[in-house]
Amino acid sequence: MTRSDQHDRFLPKDKELRARVRLFGELLGNVIHDLEGQAVFDAVEKLRRGFVSLRKDEDPDLRRQLMADITHFDASLTERVIRAFSIYFSLVNIAEEDLFYRWRRAQVSSGEPLWTGSFDQTLRELHGEGVTAEELERLLNELHYQPVFTAHPTEARRRTTMENQRRVFETADRLNQPGLGEEERRLITEELETQIQILWRTNEVRVKKPQVQDEIKYGLFYFEESLFEAIPQSYRFLEKAIRRIYGVNPDGSLPVRIPAFLHFGSWIGGDRDGNPNVTPEVTELSCRLAMEQVLREYLKRVNHLRNVLTHSSFMCQPSQAFLDSLDADSNIANAVFQGASDRFESEPYRRKLYIMRYRLRETLDTVVRRVRGEAAVLPTNSAYADAQAFLNDLKLIRDSLVSHGDRNIASGALTDLIRLVETFGFHLHHLDVRQESTVHSDAIAELLRQLAPDTDYAALDETGRQQALSELIALENLPEVDRKALGESTRETLRVFEVIQSMRREVGPDGIGTYVISMTHAASHVLEVLLLGRLAGLAGNDEEGNPFCHLRISPLFETIEDLLHVEDVLEGLLSNPVYARLLAASGNIQDVMLGYSDSCKDGGILASSWNLYEAQKKIVGITDRFGVRCQLFHGRGGTVGRGGGPTHESILAQPPATVQGRIKFTEQGEVLSYKYSNVETAVYELGMGATGVMLASRSLIRPPRKDRDDYRATMHELAQAGEDAYRELIDRTERVLDYFYEITPVQEIGFLNIGSRPSHRRKTDRSKSSIRAIPWVFGWAQARHTLPAWYGIGTALAQWRGDDPERLAQLQRMYQEWPFFRSLLSNCQMALTKADMRTAAEYARLCSDPELAERIYVLVREEHSRTVTEVLRVAQLDRLMDETPLLARSLQRRNPYLDPLNSIQIHLLRESRQFDAEADDDTDENPWLSPLLRSINAIAAGMRNTG
Known part of the structure; x- marks a missing residue:
């Protein structure tokens, strides 16, 4: 069987997916009918069937009739109809995830070669290139893969909703068991309907805006829900691949030692840029809650192991090192065993x-x-003073088990726990701290x-x-600072660095990650940040006069202009002897963060x-010249317009020799829930990234x-032409921002309660610089323009x-041969597919100035058409996404169900804004706001992206 035959054999069957979606749809219909009544059920069905029909064959009379129905719905019925489509999309997402699983x-x-990006396929590829076991180990030793969870407000779903959806996934997966009898299938289907009923009864929209503390707990949810299981499984898959392709040593051990290369970071509770709610006290709480969560997991696993490793000393001989450690524990034996200090002496x-x-x-407890x-x-x-002491005890048990022939037992749950401790320590994640440069300067x-x-x-x-x-x-010796003479802002800034120092002591030196400076010019x-750290005792000289630095600082380059000044900043920094000395003391690794969102919003x-591609090459070239190792930190958002895209392909599309074994990138909003x-799915995503x-x-x-x-020269010219086309629309077209604010729900997104951070830097300011990149992308996506991800490509x-x-x-050669260019145009195809110019035209009619609406919409529509034509010509395809047919079908299948939601949202935007304009005062409650916010949630679920 050839590789392609094997791949086709295991491709998910669309027929299976349709059957599962149909089942979910029928069960949801039952729930709606039983709980809401015939009128709601009929309204949903009429819209569903009508818009499906319109996708097959446009009928102006039918479209007018459906829009008339929508405008006659009262607020209550509208809300229920939106919820029906929203939950349907959630169920489709679950069905697709289950199918791919x-x-x-x-x-x-099957035991055959696995999918592209699996450990199996990757090691086969490396082995085929002649990479030896020794070289593979050398490569793994340099590996550092670090997703960083952020609280950027792009996840519209509540944690409660995600937990309910997880139960639906688990219940539906039981239907896949072979040999299910008719009665068993009926019972599982009934349970599935019950889970869908719970989804219907659960409010998917937050009643209150989340506090930072809520966001911290939201981020921790993924560790408990999936990652504590996914991390050991990921390493096991790598072990199996090594065993299959590189064999084993005579004693059964692997010929390649696998270090801990998976790590996690977080910004939640540390990112204070533009978020006044992130105080020093919140940063302390974030570190402590993370430590509490990981300790509870370790406690649960140790509880399990004490009932598994019941070896008797009459049946085996533990190692001397292990027995010595038991003797050293005798001083707390009375407290542990409550007086029976000889308990389990033979075990x-x-x-x-x-x-x-x-x-x-x-x-x-502490x-x-x-x-x-x-x-x-x-x-x-x-107590355990640190994670290393706990890890040492676990490794003593493992080595002792191996010493008397129980390697297979040691490689089970015990090794899984060791992997977790190597990954998470007592800190769980590296909490990054971020602040804007002017705060430090002041x-x-x-x-x-x-x-x-x-x-x-x-x-x-x-x-x-x-x-x-x-x-x-x-x-x-720095002079003492009189804190009382300082302003409140400066005192708080100093307090942040003192918290960094104290948290490093409390949760371990890895508890705090990088200090990120946004708007580094x-x-x-x-x-400035290094001096603030010096004042807090994070850097300086020890008693012997040797330098130390416990603060890793990362400049963040965000805009197109910033990226052009990378060389000046880094060369000025690394040529500074004081900085270079302290950098060497901290490990001689320079972190540099690149912002995808703002640079895309800025120049297309x-x-x-x-x-960004060229900047990475410059950065690594500079750090190489100064003998410093570089770790690039990619500020990727979830969508293409904010640096998103498939992780595996995105990493391979980085410039040659710039990854160097280490990569760190933000995971934002809905990306977290889709991946983790x-x-x-978490096991799959971690494997693809690694x-x-x-x-x-x-x-x-x-x-x-x-x-x-x-290729580089061509790309340089394309980038210039693309930027000019984008700026012609966004910067040089009169009143384009008025068009954006009036035809998208961007103003209403601020009421959605999806994040603690304000959506605008300056309220009431309609400038491009005021709106944040996330609502910029979110707004265009809701109105089915999606232009941040493709505008300018066709013209260029x-x-x-x-x-x-x-x-x-x-x-065409560039597309076939150059991973960067291929990834760029592949991601563009997905964004073009998610755009819908007919629906976009309906949103354009929301603009109060019809001439303005027509002028700008025509520019967008023409560029969309031009970009589709040019991308297909370069990629040599008949249709967008022909190379990813499963994803293409997924998006196409959603359109008939997105159409009614978009139509409803357009109606709600009119009604809601008219109500606000006519309301006598602010106390009048807008009845259309709640369904409007639900429509934003529902469209985000249908498109599988927000910002």
């Missing part, structure tokens, strides 16, 4: 695990008291009035600022993508490939190729 399971069971592993459980409880706000001190004689200017009274920091140029900061950082912005997708709500890093890092063991100069391709067949051939 079954597909992967069938491939694994040494069980005895050890009881002691470990006691020590974990002591540690956990953390719980701190979460409550109590000043609790860790009992050093009985604080430093005030502080220098005390630290260097003769220096007017605000009046200094960049060279002067760097010199002043460097001299203060290098001082052996100069090297002095990084030195082509200019953003290309400038279910164990099965293998992407492995393949993109081959330059560590093989000479790196190089981009073709002619058409202008560059002209009528020259050689130029077209060049673009």
Whole structure:
């Protein structure tokens, strides 16, 4: 069987998916009919059938009739109809996820080569290239794969809703069991209907805006729901692939040692840029709640192990190192066993695990008291002081089991727990802290009035600022700062760095990740943060005069202009001897964050993508020249317009030799729930990401490939043309922002209660700089324009190729041969497919100025048509997404159900805005707002993206 035959054999069957969706639809219909009555059921069915019919064959009379029905719905009926379609989309999403899970399971069971991006396929590819076991281990040792969870407000669903949907997934999966009898199938189907009924009875829209504390718990949900299971499974899949392709050693061990390369970060509770609700106290709470959660998981697993490792000392001989550790524990044996200090003396592993459980409880109890706000001190004689001590105990048990021939037992639940501790420590995730550069500059200017009274920091140029900061950082003893003489903002800024210091002590040195500076425009912005860290004791010289630095600082380059100044900032920074000395002391790794969202909003997708690509090469070139290792931190959003796209392909599309084994990227909003709500999907996504890093890092063991100069030159010209086309619309077309605000629900998104962060930097300001990138993309998506992800590409391709067949051939070769260009146009195809120009025209009619609406809509429609034509020509396809037919069918299947929702939303926007305009005062409750907010949720679920 050939590789393609094998692939086709296991492709998910569309017939199976249709059957499952049909079942879900029938059960949902039953629930609606039983709970809401015939009128609601009939309204939903009439819209469903009518819009399905319109997709097959346009009928103006039928469309007018359906719109008339919608306008005659009262607010209550409208809300129920929206909920029906919203829950339907949730069920379709579950059906698709289950189908792909079954597909992967069938491939694994076959014993044949697995899907592209699996550990199996990736190791086969590396082995086929001649990569030895030693080289593979060298590659794995350099691997660092780190998703970073953020609270950017793009997840419209509540945690409660996601938990309910998880139960639907688990129940539906039981229908896949082979050999189910008719009665068993009936009972499972009844249970499934009950779960759907619970979904219907649950309010999917938040009643109140979430607090940061709610967002922290939301982020922690994924660890408990899937990642504590997915991490060990991911490593097991890698172990199986190594065993299958590289064999095993004579003693049964693997020929390749697998280090812990999966790590997690978070911004939730640390990202204070533009969010006044993230206080130093919130950052403390975030760290402590994370520690509490991971300790509870360890306690649960140790509880399990103490009933599994029941080996008798009469049946085996534990290692001396293990027995010595038991002796060392004798000082707390009375407390552990409550007077019966000889308990389990003949079951040494069980005895050890009881002691470990006691020590974990002591540690956990201290953390719980701190979460409550109590000043609790860790009992050093009985609690675990750090994760390493706990890990050492686990490894002692493992090594002892192996020493007497129980390697197979050691490789079970015990190894899973070791993997978790290696991954999560006691900190669970690395909490990044982010703040905007001007906050630090203002604080430093005030502080220098005390630290260097003769220096007017605000009046200094960049060279002067760097010199002043460097001299203060290098001082052996900094002067004391009079806190009472400082303003509230500066005191809070200093407090943040003190919290970083205290949390590193509490949860471990890995508890705090990177300090990210948004709007970094100069090297002095990084030195300012280093001086603030120095004042908090995070950097300086130890008692022997050796430098230390416990603060990793990452400049964030966000706009197109920022990306062009990367060289000036980094060269100024790395050539600074004071900074270089402290960077070396912290591990000599320079983090650099790249912002996808703002650069795309600023200059369009082509200019953003290309400038980010070129910036990465510049950054790595600079750090290489200074002998510093670079870790790029990608600020990717969920959608294409914010840097999104399939993770595996996105990593492979990075510039050659820039990944270098390490990658860190943000996971935002709905991306979190799509990837990590279910164990099965989380395992798949982690594998796809990790293998992407492995393949993109081959330059560590093989000479790196190089981009073709002619491809780069072409892309440079395309980016310029694309940026010009985008700016012509967004920056130079009169009143385009009025069009955006009037034809999209972007103003109403602010009422959606999906995040603690404001959607605008400045309220009532309709400028492009005021609106954040997330609602910018969210708004265009709801109105089915999706233009941030594609606008300008068609013009750029058409202008560059002209009528020259050689130029077209060049673009076609670029698509076939260059991963970056292929990924760019593949993602573009998905965004173009999610756009719908007929529906977009209906939204355009919301504009109060018909001439403005027509003028701008025509520009968008023409560019959409041009982009579709040009992309298909370059990709040599008949239809968009022909290379990904399953995804294409998924999107096409959703359109007939999105159509009624879009039509309802357009009607609701008119009614809601008219009500607000005519209301006598703010106390009048808008009856249309609630269904309107539900329509935003529902369309987001249908399109599977928000911002």
